[in-house]
Structure formats: C-alpha cells, structure tokens
Amino acid sequence: MSLFDEFEGTTHQQWYDKIIKDLKGAPGDVGVIDKLIWKSTEGIDVQPFYTSENLKQNKSKDFNLNNNKAVWENRFVVNINTIEEANKKALYALSRGADAIQFVGNINSQNELNLLLKHIEVSIVGIHFYNSNPNKTHEFFSNYLLNNNIKLNNLNYSISFDYIGELLVCGHWKTNEQADLEELAILTKSTLPIKTISVNGLSFNNAGATNVQELAYSFSQAVEYINYLTEKGLKIEEVAKKITFHFGIGSNYFFEIAKIRAAKILWKLILNEYGVIDIPININSTTTFTNFACFDQHNNILRTTTEAMSAIIGGANSISILPFDSAYGTSTEFSERIAINIQHILKEETFLGKVNDISKGAYYIESITDELVEKSLALFKEIEQKGGFLANIKNGLIQDAIQQVAQNEQQLFVDGKKTLLGVNKHQNKNNQEINKIETKGLINNIQIKVLQQVRFSEKIEDTAVSAKI
Incomplete structure (x- = not known):
C-alpha cells in the first residue's frame, strides 16, 4: 500500500474549475483560462497549468x-x-x-x-x-x-x-x-x-x-x-x-x-x-x-x-x-x-x-x-522533402525563414513588447558604455545568402549613440 493511497487525487478538470473560481469567473467560463494562455515564438500555446493528463503522449518516457x-x-x-x-x-x-x-x-x-x-x-x-x-x-x-x-x-x-x-x-x-x-x-x-x-x-x-x-x-x-x-x-x-x-x-x-x-x-x-x-x-x-x-x-x-x-x-x-x-x-x-x-x-x-x-x-x-x-520533426521532414539541408540553404529558404522570425522578434523589442532589462526597460540614461559599440564588417565572395548574426538590443543602442553625437 502506497503512503498516498488514502488521499484522493486531483484531476485536470478540478484544477481548471478551481482556477476559474479563484479568478472570480463563472463556472465553466473558459474565457478566464484562455486569457492566461500565451503563444511562444515556436507557435506553442503555453497553458497556465499542467498536470499528468498533459503527458498522455509523453515521448521522453520511451527514451533514456x-x-x-x-x-x-x-x-x-x-x-x-x-x-x-x-x-x-x-x-x-x-x-x-x-x-x-x-x-x-x-x-x-x-x-x-x-x-x-x-x-x-x-x-x-x-x-x-x-x-x-x-x-x-x-x-x-x-x-x-x-x-x-x-x-x-x-x-x-x-x-x-x-x-x-x-x-x-x-x-x-x-x-x-x-x-x-x-x-x-x-x-x-x-x-x-x-x-x-x-x-x-x-x-x-x-x-x-x-x-x-x-x-x-x-x-x-x-x-x-x-x-x-x-x-x-x-x-x-x-x-x-x-x-x-x-x-x-x-x-x-x-x-x-x-x-x-x-x-x-x-x-x-x-x-x-x-x-x-x-x-x-x-x-x-x-x-x-x-x-x-x-x-x-x-x-x-x-x-x-x-x-x-x-x-x-x-x-x-x-x-x-x-x-x-x-x-x-x-x-x-x-x-x-x-x-x-x-x-x-x-x-x-x-x-x-x-x-x-x-x-x-x-x-x-x-x-x-x-x-x-x-x-x-515536422519541419525536419519538410526540409528533407524539399531536397535536404544543402538544397534549402542554396536556394535561401532556410535563411529567409530565420530572417523573418528575427525581424518579428526585433520589432517586439523595439516596441517594448519584449523586455531587455537595462535596454528597453529601466535604461540608464547616463550609460557611458555606449561609445564602445562596434560596427559589423562586410562579407566578401558571396556564393549563397549569408545567415546574419543579430543582437536585439543593437537598434536601441544605435539610437542612443546617435542621440549622444
């Protein structure tokens, strides 16, 4: 007999109902829960809570x-x-x-x-x-x-x-x-x-x-x-x-x-x-x-x-x-x-x-x-169906896909919808380090589209540098 057998378990639905009640929602008011769900950049809907019922298709249990x-x-x-x-x-x-x-x-x-x-x-x-x-x-x-x-x-x-x-x-x-x-x-x-x-x-x-x-x-x-x-x-x-x-x-x-x-x-x-x-x-x-x-x-x-x-x-x-x-x-x-x-x-x-x-x-x-x-795995299979990795960087599809995501992410920082502490939130207006920012060099002998490194604070820093000049 397990030590916890005498205690009744809590189902996913019970947690669900309890959260709605605590947030002053009407019974069954799913809108209260929906407001707590956020979508990651990967397109994953992140739930406000998780229980063992979320792991019915758990893959890691099948692998060491x-x-x-x-x-x-x-x-x-x-x-x-x-x-x-x-x-x-x-x-x-x-x-x-x-x-x-x-x-x-x-x-x-x-x-x-x-x-x-x-x-x-x-x-x-x-x-x-x-x-x-x-x-x-x-x-x-x-x-x-x-x-x-x-x-x-x-x-x-x-x-x-x-x-x-x-x-x-x-x-x-x-x-x-x-x-x-x-x-x-x-x-x-x-x-x-x-x-x-x-x-x-x-x-x-x-x-x-x-x-x-x-x-x-x-x-x-x-x-x-x-x-x-x-x-x-x-x-x-x-x-x-x-x-x-x-x-x-x-x-x-x-x-x-x-x-x-x-x-x-x-x-x-x-x-x-x-x-x-x-x-x-x-x-x-x-x-x-x-x-x-x-x-x-x-x-x-x-x-x-x-x-x-x-x-x-x-x-x-x-x-x-x-x-x-x-x-x-x-x-x-x-x-x-x-x-x-x-x-x-x-x-x-x-x-x-x-x-x-x-x-x-x-x-x-x-x-x-x-x-x-x-x-x-779905994206991996898509790449393979289109000819594999080399084919997809030669035609620029992979670079374009990353660039689009990076541009969207960059805009979130510029608009203040994503936070970098000390950069777009609680910025130190007297920061003396901004003069140390270095510019990027050019890349020569291009045969395919280059994957560019990004640093999301750079645009905000460049604006501050320009304002100081």
Missing part, C-alpha cells in the same frame, strides 16, 4: 535521455590571435577551474601546436580545436601525443570544422563543395578517438531562429553529413559517434531546458531510422549572443547564469558561457573569470551536479519537450 546526474564540461573558448597569447589565456582559464579548452583559429605548424599546448596537461583536460584546416591540426596533435607518450582517456576531445555551417555564415565554401566534404571524410576516418564533425546550431540561434528551427535545421544538417560520409564508406555508427551538436541557449528558461531534452529524443528517432540504437548525442551549449547588451552590461551575467542553468538541467555535455562584455568584440580577464565562476557556483553551490535528471516528471517541461519534438 542519459540525464542521470548532471556532469558537464566547463568549456572555455580561446580565440587564437597569437599562439603565445592563446596559451597564456588557456592556462589562466584552467587555473581558474575550467576543465576543457576550445581553441578557435588555425595552427600552422607542429611547433605552433607544441607551444599552444605548453604546460597543459592534455591527459586530464578536454581539448577541442575548431579551425579551417582540421586535417593538419589532426596530424600535429597526433604527433604531439606520440612524441609526449600521451594516451587519450575518456575525456572529450575534438578536432573539427563545420564545413556546411561555415558556408552558411560566410557565404562561400572554404574551397569548393566537393573538396570540403572530401576533407571531412578524410578527417572522420582518422583513428584518434575524437569528435570530428561539428554541427553548429548556435549559428541559427545567434541569427534569431526559434528553438524549433534550431533543432530542425541542425538535425537536417547532420543528416547531410551522415548521408555523405556513409556513401564514402564509413559506417553510420562511426559517423554518429563523431558528431558534436553546438546549440545556443537563450533566456526562455523552461523552453531551453526542453530544447536540450527534445534534441536527445530527436537524435534517437533519427538514428533509429538508420537502424542504430544507443549512441547518445553529444551536446555543447553556448549562451546566446542575441540578448547580449552593451547597456548595463552586468545584466548579461544574470542572463548567462539562467541560460547555463537551462543547459545543465536539460543535460548538455559541455557548456561555454560568454563573458559579459562580449558584445564589444573583446573581453577582459575579469569578465572571463566571472564566466568560468558561474559554472563553479552552479555545480558546487547549487548542487545541480549532484542531482539525477532534475526536470524529469515536471509536467510543464515534459509537455513542452513533446511539443518541440513534434514541431521540429
């Missing part, structure tokens, strides 16, 4: 989301301007408690890689390289491991370049389509136990895409890679194990938790179509750039904290937090330290790292997860 205890990489991103500076910054981040480094930028020689990794204990630190010459980096890294008698353990390592993703944000292939994808095939056939395929959903996020678009487009892009590489003779299991998905994490707290959970379900559904089971998805989450502000920049710390919480609770494998002054194009040692420390607080002081699947059974999150899966 591998969320048993939140253990994640505190990954710090280092842009390579000079080798010496990058090495110094990486060592600083590690000394402050980061447990993984992502180097972004080309490495031109064996000596440069040796200097880049100087004094870094590669055997106990996650190392990730992202650059446009990954095969050379792979060669240098292999030599480094061999020469230093280092064996890779179960930590997360990657050497990658998102060839299709960079086409989308740069407007052109690195070399050409055939040569670029052949490079990827060679890299993926490498013997090192590392991730070699990067699917950068963060680009969609930073361009203003909805969660549904980010998920659908990311998995459609992944399928392009899978199909190409399996045609080149690789086994689907080999390819699936080498993919890392990079997702942006925004400020819609519960939806972002649900997005990571939905990604895990979608990955399993897609792999099942290839006859593959039990290859978990690898997710790196990075806080979004779209809601970063130059005004009252310390508010960005609050934004990134809740965003990181969403990624942790959703079950991301690694998390990168943007320093709060990233909107200026550069960051300070102080802002970088704060970015690292946020994850320490979340892991060690909130005990998020000690709790099993903290969101499981939350009716709201589970329900939103299901809706994101359903809508993302």
Whole structure:
C-alpha cells in the first residue's frame, strides 16, 4: 500500500474549475483560462497549468535521455590571435577551474601546436580545436601525443570544422563543395578517438531562429553529413559517434531546458531510422549572443547564469558561457573569470551536479519537450522533402525563414513588447558604455545568402549613440 493511497487525487478538470473560481469567473467560463494562455515564438500555446493528463503522449518516457546526474564540461573558448597569447589565456582559464579548452583559429605548424599546448596537461583536460584546416591540426596533435607518450582517456576531445555551417555564415565554401566534404571524410576516418564533425546550431540561434528551427535545421544538417560520409564508406555508427551538436541557449528558461531534452529524443528517432540504437548525442551549449547588451552590461551575467542553468538541467555535455562584455568584440580577464565562476557556483553551490535528471516528471517541461519534438520533426521532414539541408540553404529558404522570425522578434523589442532589462526597460540614461559599440564588417565572395548574426538590443543602442553625437 502506497503512503498516498488514502488521499484522493486531483484531476485536470478540478484544477481548471478551481482556477476559474479563484479568478472570480463563472463556472465553466473558459474565457478566464484562455486569457492566461500565451503563444511562444515556436507557435506553442503555453497553458497556465499542467498536470499528468498533459503527458498522455509523453515521448521522453520511451527514451533514456542519459540525464542521470548532471556532469558537464566547463568549456572555455580561446580565440587564437597569437599562439603565445592563446596559451597564456588557456592556462589562466584552467587555473581558474575550467576543465576543457576550445581553441578557435588555425595552427600552422607542429611547433605552433607544441607551444599552444605548453604546460597543459592534455591527459586530464578536454581539448577541442575548431579551425579551417582540421586535417593538419589532426596530424600535429597526433604527433604531439606520440612524441609526449600521451594516451587519450575518456575525456572529450575534438578536432573539427563545420564545413556546411561555415558556408552558411560566410557565404562561400572554404574551397569548393566537393573538396570540403572530401576533407571531412578524410578527417572522420582518422583513428584518434575524437569528435570530428561539428554541427553548429548556435549559428541559427545567434541569427534569431526559434528553438524549433534550431533543432530542425541542425538535425537536417547532420543528416547531410551522415548521408555523405556513409556513401564514402564509413559506417553510420562511426559517423554518429563523431558528431558534436553546438546549440545556443537563450533566456526562455523552461523552453531551453526542453530544447536540450527534445534534441536527445530527436537524435534517437533519427538514428533509429538508420537502424542504430544507443549512441547518445553529444551536446555543447553556448549562451546566446542575441540578448547580449552593451547597456548595463552586468545584466548579461544574470542572463548567462539562467541560460547555463537551462543547459545543465536539460543535460548538455559541455557548456561555454560568454563573458559579459562580449558584445564589444573583446573581453577582459575579469569578465572571463566571472564566466568560468558561474559554472563553479552552479555545480558546487547549487548542487545541480549532484542531482539525477532534475526536470524529469515536471509536467510543464515534459509537455513542452513533446511539443518541440513534434514541431521540429515536422519541419525536419519538410526540409528533407524539399531536397535536404544543402538544397534549402542554396536556394535561401532556410535563411529567409530565420530572417523573418528575427525581424518579428526585433520589432517586439523595439516596441517594448519584449523586455531587455537595462535596454528597453529601466535604461540608464547616463550609460557611458555606449561609445564602445562596434560596427559589423562586410562579407566578401558571396556564393549563397549569408545567415546574419543579430543582437536585439543593437537598434536601441544605435539610437542612443546617435542621440549622444
């Protein structure tokens, strides 16, 4: 006999009636409830309350989301301007408690890689390289491991370049389509136990895409890679194990938790179509750039904290937090330290790292997860029916769809219907930081329509800058 058997349960309808009564509505007055329903940018009607009856079609119960205890990489991103500076910054981040480094930028020689990794204990630190010459980096890294008698353990390592993703944000292939994808095939056939395929959903996020678009487009892009590489003779299991998905994490707290959970379900559904089971998805989450502000920049710390919480609770494998002054194009040692420390607080002081699947059974999150899966899968299938991801970025359909959503979202901020604290609400009129706003550079050699990054506070900041001149 259960401890709660003697207590009568409460049905969905009983909650419904109670809310109507408390809000002074007439019995059965559904209009009272309807006023509390809001529609998300994904087109999901968010209810004022959820019960177990909302989970009758619950999809996550059929899948192991591998969320048993939140253990994640505190990954710090280092842009390579000079080798010496990058090495110094990486060592600083590690000394402050980061447990993984992502180097972004080309490495031109064996000596440069040796200097880049100087004094870094590669055997106990996650190392990730992202650059446009990954095969050379792979060669240098292999030599480094061999020469230093280092064996890779179960930590997360990657050497990658998102060839299709960079086409989308740069407007052109690195070399050409055939040569670029052949490079990827060679890299993926490498013997090192590392991730070699990067699917950068963060680009969609930073361009203003909805969660549904980010998920659908990311998995459609992944399928392009899978199909190409399996045609080149690789086994689907080999390819699936080498993919890392990079997702942006925004400020819609519960939806972002649900997005990571939905990604895990979608990955399993897609792999099942290839006859593959039990290859978990690898997710790196990075806080979004779209809601970063130059005004009252310390508010960005609050934004990134809740965003990181969403990624942790959703079950991301690694998390990168943007320093709060990233909107200026550069960051300070102080802002970088704060970015690292946020994850320490979340892991060690909130005990998020000690709790099993903290969101499981939350009716709201589970329900939103299901809706994101359903809508993302529908959009994914639509893309595939129209020829796949590459075809849809070559004709500009994906870029246009994201741009339309971003423009609508931008207008909501300009009109004050959506709030960015310190920007369009409670703005500091004496803000001295506005002069630091930098203009965007031009993109050359365009072969397809470019996916433009957006920052929703920028128009309001530009207006303030003009007023000060």
